[in-house]
Amino acid sequence: MASQEIEALSSALARLPGLGPRSARRAVLWLIKRRETSLVQLVEALAQVRDTLVECSTCGNVDTSNPCGVCADPRRDQRSICVVEDVADLWALDRARLFTGRYHVLGGRLSALDGVTPEDLTIASLLDRIGAGGIDEVVLAMNATLEGQTTAHYIAERLEGMPVRVTQLAHGLPVGGELDYLDEGTLAQALRARRPVG
Ligand code: ZN
Numbered sequence: 001m002a003s004q005e006i007e008a009l010s011s012a013l014a015r016l017p018g019l020g021p022r023s024a025r026r027a028v029l030w031l032i033k034r035r036e037t038s039l040v041q042l043v044e045a046l047a048q049v050r051d052t053l054v055e056c057s058t059c060g061n062v063d064t065s066n067p068c069g070v071c072a073d074p075r076r077d078q079r080s081i082c083v084v085e086d087v088a089d090l091w092a093l094d095r096a097r098l099f100t101g102r103y104h105v106l107g108g109r110l111s112a113l114d115g116v117t118p119e120d121l122t123i124a125s126l127l128d129r130i131g132a133g134g135i136d137e138v139v140l141a142m143n144a145t146l147e148g149q150t151t152a153h154y155i156a157e158r159l160e161g162m163p164v165r166v167t168q169l170a171h172g173l174p175v176g177g178e179l180d181y182l183d184e185g186t187l188a189q190a191l192r193a194r195r196p197v198g
Pocket of ligand 1: 056057058059060061067068069070071072
């Protein structure tokens with residue numbers, strides 16, 4: 001019978017994406033055996049994240065400053081916005097180093113099944129950013145899933161009549177493909193071959 005502390009840590013870890021109760025318990029045991037090294041590092045890294053990371057109020061990225069490093073970088077193309085579902089997608093695209101503009105994180109995807117409506121996403125603030133002017137291109141970089149594509153379609157409709165070119169990632173993307181699982185070459189290719197919506 002494990003102690004209450006170990007149970008508490010195990011159940012906290014078990015809620016992480018990709019981990020279940022069994023792998024969480026294994027991770028806890030692994031950490032306990034490496035108390036002075038890995039456990040200390042983990043505690044420090046977690047505290048660092050808790051104390052320093054903030055959400056960018058412009059694009060929704062997570063960084064140590066607000067506005068984030070991407071939004072604040074004057075070398076970035078200010079006239080182009082790439083719309084992604086999650087922060088992980090932003091990071092994946094930025095690792096591929098092909099997109100030089102700025103981003104907009106929706107905070108999810110439209111889903112009738114999960115009850116996610118346009119109001120649950122940051123679509124209104126995206127429209128505000130574009131409405132403020134100075135934007136030439138909006139790249140829709142949703143996942144190649146049904147929900148991702150529904151979301152892209154919805155946003156493209158909302159952008160109709162606004163003076164921006166709306167493009168979307170080329171369908172070299174595998175169907176069902178999630179951006180942050182793609183290798184950088186595939187991602188770069190999809191971005192390079194982006195095409196107009198509609
Ligand atoms: Zn930002």
